[in-house]
């Protein structure tokens with residue numbers, strides 16, 4: 001190409017466009033420009049021009065050199081002359097298109113034919129400058145190009161960034177521990193993450209296009225629908241809802257989710273590919289199954305008894321309060337029953353706590369079977385159960401349940417190979433007449449229970465107003481006993497036992513009396529049952545043994561004839577269970593130098609509900625020592641007589657109720673004669689208790705009962721009184 005040098009100089013003189021600036025100086029500097037022109041002056045003037053803008057360029061004198069340079073260096077822009085020797089501009093363009101697509105080409109040519117221009121454009125050339133061009137034009141074209149390249153770079157970076165961010169987002173969404181989902185306006189899944197599939201077992205395909213309700217537990221559907229509808233009508237608020245979802249895995253339990261969702265409202269421009277505006281719900285659902293389970297467990301533990309899994313006191317009260325409101329509405333009654341097991345302590349102490357626990361579980365099971373669904377059975381303490389009959393029409397309902405319970409408990413419980421018989425003392429308070437709150441109803445049922453326990457155990461009683469006084473009374477007795485023991489208010493009375501043949505005192509039964517500072521002499525029947533309930537009987541019992549032995553010891557010191565007097569002492573069932581029972585008795589006998597043969601322990605059939613093995617072994621130990629064992633109140637118990645052979649017995653005391661039936665001459669009591677006959681058969685001694693009249697005395701003699709104890713011969717009396725009677729008798733015997 002031929003240019004006049006001055007033309008070129010003139011055009012490219014920096015002074016002319018010294019004020020122009022390149023698009024971005026910073027970028028311009030790092031842009032690599034290759035100038036391919038066979039015209040040396042042209043090359044150099046371009047170089048000079050660009051250097052004014054802090055741009056360097058590499059020069060190639062023909063097409064081949066240009067290609068060589070491009071093969072070695074990263075070129076951004078190529079200023080390409082078309083007509084060059086050897087390899088011309090068109091060939092270079094082809095090569096560039098094939099191998100260096102990132103290089104932008106600006107053609108500078110003197111041959112600015114239409115054909116050349118179109119051909120160049122077809123090769124993707126960015127601009128076409130007709131030589132000679134004015135330098136500002138080149139700068140402008142370069143400027144544009146650099147700007148475009150810059151823009152493209154930015155776009156590429158942006159798109160890169162978006163792609164990476166999209167990748168991250170996808171990673172987070174799919175690896176989120178929570179389910180992430182989108183629902184359309186109709187409630188159909190548009191999107192769920194992989195976590196949903198992992199947790200619930202459906203593929204993502206099985207979700208999309210399906211309505212959320214297909215996956216939700218039917219009991220929670222209303223809740224979920226409500227949340228969905230509220231959200232739809234209220235796009236500004238986020239909705240939180242808890243529901244269970246059904247996993248696809250067969251037999252799997254529903255999982256519990258806590259879902260937070262919001263409305264999204266996008267128009268098409270915001271969501272590429274969607275037609276019209278998009279309106280739907282975006283939500284995150286967290287699997288809270290485990291959390292729910294532990295919450296439920298905590299709730300359960302809070303309101304249930306761990307051993308029997310029955311409701312505890314708190315839940316029981318709650319149920320009563322609810323039942324009270326129902327009863328008010330329907331004008332109905334309800335019953336609160338207090339069940340206290342008789343002698344549980346004995347079972348627990350003798351068989352051990354584990355066995356005690358098993359027994360309680362078994363009892364709970366049997367009791368539960370007696371109740372209806374609407375009733376609540378609760379365990380509120382060791383051996384105490386409460387039962388509420390939510391809706392009763394009369395007291396008869398309670399009585400028939402009591403009957404049912406007592407039948408259910410008739411069969412012994414088999415605990416670790418031991419047969420355990422269980423009875424309950426039950427008290428009932430009725431709403432509304434016996435109390436208006438759960439507290440009073442339970443308290444009054446408790447009072448009614450204590451009332452029956454104090455009397456007979458194993459029975460049922462309805463609450464009555466006077467029991468409140470009794471309750472107070474019992475409380476004051478209990479405290480009184482403790483104080484009485486400390487302050488020596490107890491006293492031993494002796495009641496004589498007579499030999500029927502010789503009509504002489506053969507022994508005494510020690511009976512306790514309480515010299516109450518205010519109430520005067522209190523009979524044992526007024527405090528022994530309560531002492532048994534509270535365990536105070538063990539202390540009282542020891543005191544009695546010690547006190548009676550001491551008396552006998554003192555007497556023997558005065559008159560050795562007292563060494564032949566039998567001393568009978570009453571022993572409560574629970575006393576036998578105490579750890580040092582045998583040792584205490586043996587040591588006391590030694591301490592007071594009393595022959596073991598003199599001592600007789602009176603036990604009742606109550607001991608039979610205990611750990612028989614333990615009872616038998618303890619009693620055996622005592623009898624081996626020489627101590628005698630008598631069965632007190634014999635004949636009124638309801639147990640089988642087999643124990644007569646198991647226990648080491650020496651004496652039966654016929655209960656005074658049998659003797660009481662003999663009123664007039666000619667009266668008979670076949671039970672009494674049968675007992676006497678049986679005792680003889682078994683080689684047991686026998687005492688008739690409660691002989692009050694001559695008629696009874698004659699009857700006793702007639703049937704051959706060897707010993708009597710009763711008012712006919714003597715009431716229980718202060719020991720000094722008895723001592724005098726006995727001394728006189730010894731004296732008579734001596735003088736006779």
Ligand code: C2E
Nearest residue numbers: 511512523524525544570571572690691692709710711716
């Ligand atoms: P128990 O062991 O059956 O004692 C005999 C009771 O019958 C005594 O009543 C006595 O006064 C009464 N009694 C004796 N003869 C007659 C009679 O001819 N007619 C009538 N109607 N009653 C007669 P007490 O002393 O009031 O004792 C009542 C119960 O208290 C005793 O019955 C016994 O179970 C208990 N008890 C008394 N002292 C003690 C004791 O130290 N320890 C224990 N564990 N219980 C005792």
Ligand code: CA
Nearest residue numbers: 509570602632
């Ligand atoms: Ca007795």
Ligand code: CA
Nearest residue numbers: 632633653689
């Ligand atoms: Ca008796």
